[in-house]
Amino acid sequence: DIQMTQSPSSLSASVGDRVTITCRASQSISTYLNWYQQKPGKAPKLLIYTASTLQSGVPLRFSGSGSGTDFTLTVSSLEPEDFATYYCLQSYSTLFTFGGGTKVEIK
Amino acid sequence: QVQLVQSGSELKKPGASVKVSCKASGYTFTRYGMNWVRQAPGQGLEWMGWINTNTGNPTYAQGFTGRFVFSLDTSVSTAYLQISSLKAEDTAVYYCARDVTVKPLDYWGQGTLVTVSS
Numbered sequence: 001d002i003q004m005t006q007s008p009s010s011l012s013a014s015v016g017d018r019v020t021i022t023c024r025a026s027q028s029i030s031t032y033l034n035w036y037q038q039k040p041g042k043a044p045k046l047l048i049y050t051a052s053t054l055q056s057g058v059p060l061r062f063s064g065s066g067s068g069t070d071f072t073l074t075v076s077s078l079e080p081e082d083f084a085t086y087y088c089l090q091s092y093s094t095l096f097t098f099g100g101g102t103k104v105e106i107k
Numbered sequence: 108q109v110q111l112v113q114s115g116s117e118l119k120k121p122g123a124s125v126k127v128s129c130k131a132s133g134y135t136f137t138r139y140g141m142n143w144v145r146q147a148p149g150q151g152l153e154w155m156g157w158i159n160t161n162t163g164n165p166t167y168a169q170g171f172t173g174r175f176v177f178s179l180d181t182s183v184s185t186a187y188l189q190i191s192s193l194k195a196e197d198t199a200v201y202y203c204a205r206d207v208t209v210k211p212l213d214y215w216g217q218g219t220l221v222t223v224s225s
Contacts (some may be wrong), residue, residue, distance in 0.1 A: 001169060034211055043202055043215035044144075044152065050209055087152050089112075091211040095168055096142070101151040 002026050002090050012073030012107040013078055019071045021102045022064075023088035033071045034090035035064055038101075039084045047086075048073065078104075109133040109215035111203055118222045124191040125218045129203030136184035137161045140206035143188050144175060146218075147199040157206050158186060193223045 003026035013019050023033065031051035036044040046055045048064040051071055061076045075082055083106050088099040129141065143155040156167040158177040165177040176189045186203055201219050204212035218224040 036212070038152075042224050043218055044204075044208065044212070045215070049211070049213075055210070055213070085151075089152075089154070089211065092167060096154040096157075096211065097168075098144075098152045098154055 001095055002097050004088055004090055004097050004099040005083075006086075006088055006102050008102060009100060010103040010105060012105050014107045015078055015080055017078050017107075019075045019078055019082075019104060021056075021086055021088075021104075023071045023073070023099050025069045025092075028068045029090045029092035031067045032090055033066065034043060034089045034091060035062075035073045036087045036089065037082075037084045038087065044087065050090050069071055075104075109205070109214045111205065111214055113201075113203060113216040116220040116222070118224065119193050120225055121193055121195060121223055123223075124189060125193060125221055127188040127190075127201050127203075127221065129186045129216050129222050130187075131184045131186070134205075135161075137181055141179075141186040142204045142206050142212055144202040144204060144212070145171075145199045146202070150175050150199075155188075155201075160165045160186070179212075181224070190221070193221075195223050197221060 005024045033051045035048040038044040052064045063074050085101050085103045087101050110132045112130045117125050137160045140157045142157040145153045155171045158165045174191050178187045203216040205214045207213050
């Protein structure tokens, strides 16, 4: 199975900060990497697919990049509603795997 | 609009079985597969597998073979997750999520909490 390693596992940031989360795959997954946001008590929401394509309705402050094994999710300027947990998901293999998650907390 | 509506919370005793439903609307059910995802209390997301809604063929992730069964009733656009021989460690929220080739897990159900306790 392909292992996905996310870092950091948590971070504290302030409104307006630029935040970057990374996800590393145990083998090359091309651009089959997707990012999700989850708020407490809610289902996850798709933010970005195929590494860099923004899902419809997602604010432009979110962006994704990377290919092969290393990927990043960037929030250019944190808004209050962005405090949540973020997960990457590889969909290269027939057996998908999530990263461990990154909790973004208010500093 | 696309909606996935899951069945309500369940409280089960160890050794029992549970069947969670996920009713889809707003799209042609058999066009897209259905994934299942587990989230234990305070933990991250685990992809359990998916079922091809056109053929009924399931694929299970490692750790979700044997006691976990995905099934369908296409006549009512519903996917099911059945878990048998329940254990305390099966306590979790279970989500269904639609599978689109380039946009995996683009729509999610609201989640079903399964609690296993004596």
